Amino acid sequence: MKKDYLNPTGLPSWSDSFSQVVVVRSGSMRAIYVSGQVAVDASHNVVGRGDLGRQAELALENLRRALAAAGATPADVVRLGIYIKDYQPGQASVIGDALRRVFAPGRMPASTWLGVSALALDELLIEIEAEAITDASEG
Numbered sequence: 001m002k003k004d005y006l007n008p009t010g011l012p013s014w015s016d017s018f019s020q021v022v023v024v025r026s027g028s029m030r031a032i033y034v035s036g037q038v039a040v041d042a043s044h045n046v047v048g049r050g051d052l053g054r055q056a057e058l059a060l061e062n063l064r065r066a067l068a069a070a071g072a073t074p075a076d077v078v079r080l081g082i083y084i085k086d087y088q089p090g091q092a093s094v095i096g097d098a099l100r101r102v103f104a105p106g107r108m109p110a111s112t113w114l115g116v117s118a119l120a121l122d123e124l125l126i127e128i129e130a131e132a133i134t135d136a137s138e139g
Helices: 054-071 090-101
Strands: 001-008 021-026 031-035 076-083 110-116 126-135
Touching: 021 054, 031 054, 031 076, 054 126, 076 090
Parallel strands: 076 110
Antiparallel strands: 001 021, 021 031, 031 126, 076 126
């Protein structure tokens, strides 16, 4: 089994604390684990303060970047973990709209949505982690 630890350019680097992406190759498959993506740009600026929709979009944009660095796409994602600060059920449509712009109809990943009291930075409203699976010959 081979493991690659990636911290792609274009994403904020927190390499002293964690890797953005870990790729595990085993047999004929690759498992890709993407750390929670948030609305922070490569310069560590929080984007979309107070705007859950904008933060969800940027977190998903960062997720795309992380997947691309591992040679994967959103179509390869099999599971999402979504953490929403002070979640209210009325916010589901905002998050769902952002997800539908990334994932194909009828091919949404399995997911768990959790309301949390805080994220790593006070201004963050959402964090999205992912697991993807590809053929070992890809990427």
